[in-house]
Amino acid sequence: MSELNQVNYTEDNIKTLDWKEHIRMRPGMYIGKLGDGSSQDDGIYILLKEIIDNCIDEFVMGAGKTVEINLREDEVTIRDYGRGIPLGKMVDAVSKMNTGGKYDSQAFKKSVGLNGVGTKAVNALSTYFKVQSVRDGKTRIAEFSKGELTNQEEEKETTLRKGTKITFVPDKNIFLNFKFRKEYIERMLKNYVYLNPGLKITFNGEEFYSTEGLKDLLRDNIEDETIYDIIHLRGEDIEIALTHSSKSYSETYYSFVNGQNTTQGGTHLTAFKEAIAKTVREFYNKNYDPADVRKSIISAVSIKVIEPVFESQTKTKLGSNEIGPGMTTVRTFINDFVKTNLDNYLHKHPEVAQALERKIKQSETERKELSGIRKLARERAKKVSLHNKKLRDCRQHYNDPKAQLRLDTTIFITEGDSASGSITKSRNPETQAVFSLRGKPLNSYGLTKKIVYENEEFNLLQAALNIEEGLEDLRYNNVVIATDADVDGMHIRLLAITFFLQFFPELIKEGHLYILQTPLFRVRNKKETRYCYTDQERIDAINSLGKNPEITRFKGLGEISPDEFKNFIGKDIRLEPVMIGKDSSIDQMLEFYMGKNTPTRQEFIINNLSLDMVTNEI
Structure with a gap:
């Protein structure tokens, strides 16, 4: 057999793909995972970001203070008022690899995108792509489909303001069943204006603007009371903001490099955490545990690096060790800035220093009280993990930088052995894990972190996700609650969400928690089977399949055979x-839905109960 293979291995076996064919065949190399828009790191948002990044770079260079974005279903238009792409090179700039203005590090010294790939990837992955540039009273337009030039106009005179306008429609054959979620886009745009005070972005007519940068970011995202006013410090190529919550158990960090939201952190975030703990310990001249210093911290750090090196094309984790070629390390740069400026601030604001030390001592006391329980819980979890029937793990994990499919890693949290059995048999063991709940979990609202260690199920779930110390080592990118579509299933779903909101809200804020949508009905005849997620889909299927199709109502996940279940957790998964x-308070929300205000909640349920809900349950 090997001899036959060697004989057939000729020049005809060697294929050379042009740039657009390679991008379309291997899109994950350029934009990460594809997805359908249900996750904030799905490919359609990366396409959007790649174009906006170019607009931001223009603003940073002092060219254009406004970016206009319009979304109409699946068509996106982005217009900046920068210098405009040079007209003679406009087509090349969006369709030839390794072509762009950012290779000249004098022009784009601290740019986000330095590889000349971003706009070309958007072009290749769109069924329609149009670019228009306006410079020096002249304009030019070119149109593409899947990277192929379909139309170009000659330069002509214009009275339009200078700048670049790009319109694109993602290819539905690559981004299956995709849908842009405005919440994710708005979050992205807010980060852009926080990092670029003075920049105005309009999105479908709504305006985003910031004057105080990272201070505005924290101010807009903090829900709990804080023990002191936000500390906001700026320097050349660095900005930080921080405070401590009076209620939160977790550490919350927002990190950025050259305007890019590094959701996976990197060398700069590690250095920032070290610098905070070190500076605070030296200020008080006490050997406080770094965990006590950082507990309940809410902070943001942004730095600018010359020619940054990221660990992936999607630029979510900084790999650079130096601020620039041959320059000081990122760690030294951040440590020196924090040591000088935070120390000075604490000396000048003794009331903040006193409040911070009280918080550290409180954290120290709580940690010592929990230490015995935590030790027993960890030992129990470690012992159980060797033969943990609750967790059927997968091979790749989100916290492994070498895992090729880390963005696809998913854990399904199911109710009972019946549902977990169906998912386990039909899952992809490479990237999909299953955690089985024994029944209805405890209502954790109003309880302290102590319950996470005392309750075996919570402790094992925390250990499976690996989130005890924060999200940095989260083992699965997608945490999916998979319960039946009945009253009990909805209740379990609500109790699970309460657990995460109460103790690990950052899991939700960072976009890792989902609900698995499974079909309510199967409608089929001898030729075709359709799975329906709503009553309307059921009605449409009945009308389409003709007379007397067989209709099955799925009441529980355990009723769906593994052979069928694989259709719902594969490439067509609905999450x-x-x-x-943005106007919700976690405390108020939990109090209303999970607290003891039974009459108020009962009145709300009665007033919002619809006939459809009653019919579905019947």
Whole structure:
């Protein structure tokens, strides 16, 4: 057999793909995972970001203070008022690899995108792509489809303001069943204006603007009371903001490099955490545990690096060790800035220093009280993990930088052995894990972190996700609650969400928690089977399949055979992200839905109960 293979291995076996064919065949190399828009790191948002990054770079260079974005269903238009792409090179700039203005490090010294790939990837992955540039009273337009030039106009005179306008429609054959979620886009745009005070972005007519940078970011994202006012420090190529929450158990960090939201952190975030703990310990001249210093911290750090090196094309984790070629290390740069400026601030604001030390001592006391329980819980979890029937793990994990499919890693949290059995048999063991709940979990609202260690199920779930110390070592990118679509299933779903909101809200804020959508009905005839997620889909299927199709109502996940279940957790998986509304308070939300205000909640349920809900349950 090997001899036959050697004989057939000729020049005809060697294929050379042009740039657009390679991008379309291997899109993950350029934009990470594809997805359908239910996750904030799905490919359609990376396409959007790649174009906006170019607009931001223009603003940073002092060219254009406004970016206009319009979304109409699946068509995106982005217009900046920068210098405009040079007209003679406009087509090349969006369709030839390794072509762009950012290779000249004098022009784009601290740019986000330095590889000349971003706009070309958007072009290749769009069924329609149009670019228009305006410079020096002249304009030019070119149109593409899947990277192929379909139309170009000659230069002509214009009275339009200078700048670049790009319109694109993602290819539905690559981004299956995709849908842009405005919440994710708005979060992205807010980060852009926080990092670029003075920049105005309009999105479908709504304006985003910031004057105080990272201070505005924290101010807009903090829900709990804080023990002192936000500390906001700026320097050349660095900005930080921080405070401590009076209620939160976790550490919250927002990190950025050259305007890019590094959701996976990197060398700069590690250095920032070290610098905070070291500076505070030296200020008080006490050997406080770094965990006590950082507990309940809410902070943000932004730095600028010359020619940054990221660990992936999607630029979510900084790999650079130096601020620039041959320059000081990122660690030294951040440590020196924090040591000087935070120390000075604490000396000048003794009331903040006193409040911070009280918080550290309180954290120290709580940690010592929990230490015995935590030790027993960890030993129990470690012992159980060797033969943990609750967790069927997968091979790749989100916290492994070498894992090729880390963005696809998913854990399904199911109710009972019946549902977990169906998912386990039909899952992809490479990237999909299953954690089985024994029944209805405890209502954790109003309880302290102590319950996470005392309750075996919570402790094992925390250990499976690896989030005890924060999200940095989270083992799965997607945490999916998979419960039946009945009253009990909804209740379990609510109790699970309460657990995460109470103790690990950053899991939700960072877009990792989802609800698995499974079909309510199967409608089929001898030729075709359709799975329906809503009553309307059921009605449409009945009308389409003709007379007397067989209709099955799925009441529980355990009723769906593994052979069928694989259709619902594969490439066509439907996930509904769990989001916290911009006007919602976690405390108020938990109090209303999970607290003891039974009459008020009962009245709300009665007033909002619909006939459809009653019919579905019947």
